[in-house]
Amino acid sequence: MLLKDKIAVITGAASARGIGKAVARLFAQQGGRVAILDLDEGAAAAAAADIGPGHIGLACDVTARGDCERAAQEVIRRLGHVDILVNNAGITQPLKIMDIAPENYEAVTDVSLRGTLYMSQALIPHMRSRRSGSIVCLSSVSAQRGGGIFGGPHYSAAKAGVLGLARAMARELGPDNIRVNSLTPGLILTDITGGKLTEQMKTEILKGIPLNRLGEAQDVANSCLFLASELSSYLTGVTLDVNGGMLIH
Numbered sequence: 001m002l003l004k005d006k007i008a009v010i011t012g013a014a015s016a017r018g019i020g021k022a023v024a025r026l027f028a029q030q031g032g033r034v035a036i037l038d039l040d041e042g043a044a045a046a047a048a049a050d051i052g053p054g055h056i057g058l059a060c061d062v063t064a065r066g067d068c069e070r071a072a073q074e075v076i077r078r079l080g081h082v083d084i085l086v087n088n089a090g091i092t093q094p095l096k097i098m099d100i101a102p103e104n105y106e107a108v109t110d111v112s113l114r115g116t117l118y119m120s121q122a123l124i125p126h127m128r129s130r131r132s133g134s135i136v137c138l139s140s141v142s143a144q145r146g147g148g149i150f151g152g153p154h155y156s157a158a159k160a161g162v163l164g165l166a167r168a169m170a171r172e173l174g175p176d177n178i179r180v181n182s183l184t185p186g187l188i189l190t191d192i193t194g195g196k197l198t199e200q201m202k203t204e205i206l207k208g209i210p211l212n213r214l215g216e217a218q219d220v221a222n223s224c225l226f227l228a229s230e231l232s233s234y235l236t237g238v239t240l241d242v243n244g245g246m247l248i249h
């Protein structure tokens, strides 16, 4: 049991086939208690109930600072404390550079980048007071290779921003014994693509993956467990690629 008695907050974890839900399930299997935060309270609560008793689901739009603060306080009140935060909520859009309208830019950067900032800010004082914490941020291979998988340039920019934010937080929070690390998944089979990923696109992408398969949410969850748990006790500010070898560099 790698997370016995640990409490974890996971944003964007209500999506049934999503990375956040897979992380929540794995953390629960490892003895952790999980708070699933997502836009819809009913969906968050149902996802929490689905992974077992003792977990909770709360409504939280990570782009709203007040939501993040309220959710953080409620988790602390109901579960006692928080050891782990996984900044997982994110959306994408397959747009070309000239098609990105202001509302597209705002939607995509707000969820990944502003959301990571606000949710971290909501829990950092608590983690500081306990002199203990592990924060995992979901970036993407799109940040490293400039897209070309599914999301548009605004998605690449948002996810590159997440890497910078995570590294800066790691530097600032290290003395408080709070570790901050990032995951950069390749193409993972979830519903984030909203049915717009064609078989032809998958075949093209597969040609560039040495392990010769697309990723599963479980692949990312396994890596997230490593970064969240004490297995990675001397790691902070790292970027862990979870992409089947798509970006060997």
Ligand code: NAD
Pocket: 011, 012, 013, 014, 015, 017, 018, 019, 020, 037, 038, 039, 060, 061, 062, 063, 087, 088, 089, 090, 091, 092, 111, 112, 115, 138, 139, 140, 141, 184, 185, 186, 187, 188, 189, 190, 191, 192, 193
């Ligand atoms: P998903 O669409 O299955 O799940 C995303 C979840 O985020 C949904 O439950 C959604 O309701 C929630 N969400 C959206 N906006 C929100 C907001 N404002 N506040 C709170 N929750 C919100 O996506 P996924 O594929 O599981 O992606 C999870 C994370 O991994 C995202 O940050 C994504 O960018 C990143 N990622 C995914 C892939 C991939 O190929 N699937 C690759 C690299 C990185």
